[in-house]
Amino acid sequence: MTDMADPSLPTPTPDSDSLLRRLAGPSVNKAGLAKDQTEINRIIAEVSKGSKFYENEKRKDKELTLRIERILKLRDEAIKGVDLRKIEQQVDKMITQLEAKRDLSQVIVHVDMDAFFASVEVLDDPSLASKPFAVGQGVISTASYEARKFGVRSGMATFVAKKLCPDLLVLPSHFDRYSEMSNKVMSIFRRYDPTMCAAGCDEGYLNITRYCEEHNLSAEECVAQMRQTVYDETRLSSFVCGLS
Incomplete structure (x- = not known):
């Protein structure tokens, strides 16, 4: 990768820092990415410089x-002379009242397949398993974990991804295959909640309360069973983002 001290790269300032984060895109919290992406973000800015994307x-x-400056100015004017401590106490009281009315009897699970498009590609071509590759030409739809180590992620232009990872394999999308596997995965999820709320082809929200009660399972046991069923029937892995 390009050295962080390279003088050709943007010099960090409050303004350029925000621009670097914007250029990095919305997928900076994807699993498998480095925690400190400073160098990666600078490379993205360097490669993008002069393009319509960069200027936009x-x-x-x-x-x-x-x-933001205008909003902060309006905020400062609005709270001038206001007793903020009193308002905070009132808000805290409202929060306590709302918390007391919450229905905590339902178990909601957020499920999300693991690098779905990439996982399907590996399923069909196991030789890809240890290689850095991405799906999507022009713009990356998803990237393998090997590619994510270099900073490659969804929503990134292919030419930027190639700069970050010169050995990157870029595969065309096979949407018919993804749709086929999506249908299989979703049918499994609906066994646990027929009225699940799908949030995409590989993601959804399930209320597993009734299933757990009918099968005498804890939420954790139900989730483990669900994950195993998905793997047994599709050979794809999934993970649960959260239980509530």
């Missing part, structure tokens, strides 16, 4: 900065 994001960043 630079304009948006400037507009957002000005908007």
Whole structure:
């Protein structure tokens, strides 16, 4: 990768930091990515510089900065002379009242397949398992964990991904195959909650309360069973983002 001290890269300032984060895209919290992405973000900025994308994001960043400044100014004017401690006490009281009315009897599970498109590609071609590869031409739809180590992620332009990972394999999308596997996975999820709320082809929210009661399972046992069933019937892995 490019050295962090490279003088050709943008010098960190409050403004350029926000631009770097914007250029990095919305998928910076994807599993498998490095926690410190400073160098990766600088490379993205360097490769993007001079492009329409870069100039457009630079304009948006400037507009957002000005908007934030205006909002902060309005906030300061609105709270001038206001007893904030009293307001905070009132809000705390409202929160306590709302918490007391919460229905905690339902168990909701957020399920999300693990790097779904990439996992399907590995399923069909096991030789990809240890290689850095991405799905999608022009713009990356998803990336393998090997590719994510270099900073490659969904929503990234292919030419940027190639700069970050020169050995990256870029595969065309096979949407018919993804749809086929999605239908299989969703049918399994609906066994646990027929009225599940799908949030995409590989993600959804399930209320597993009734299933747990009918099968005398704890939420954790139910989730483990679900994950195992998905793997047994599809050979794909899934993970649960949260229980509530």
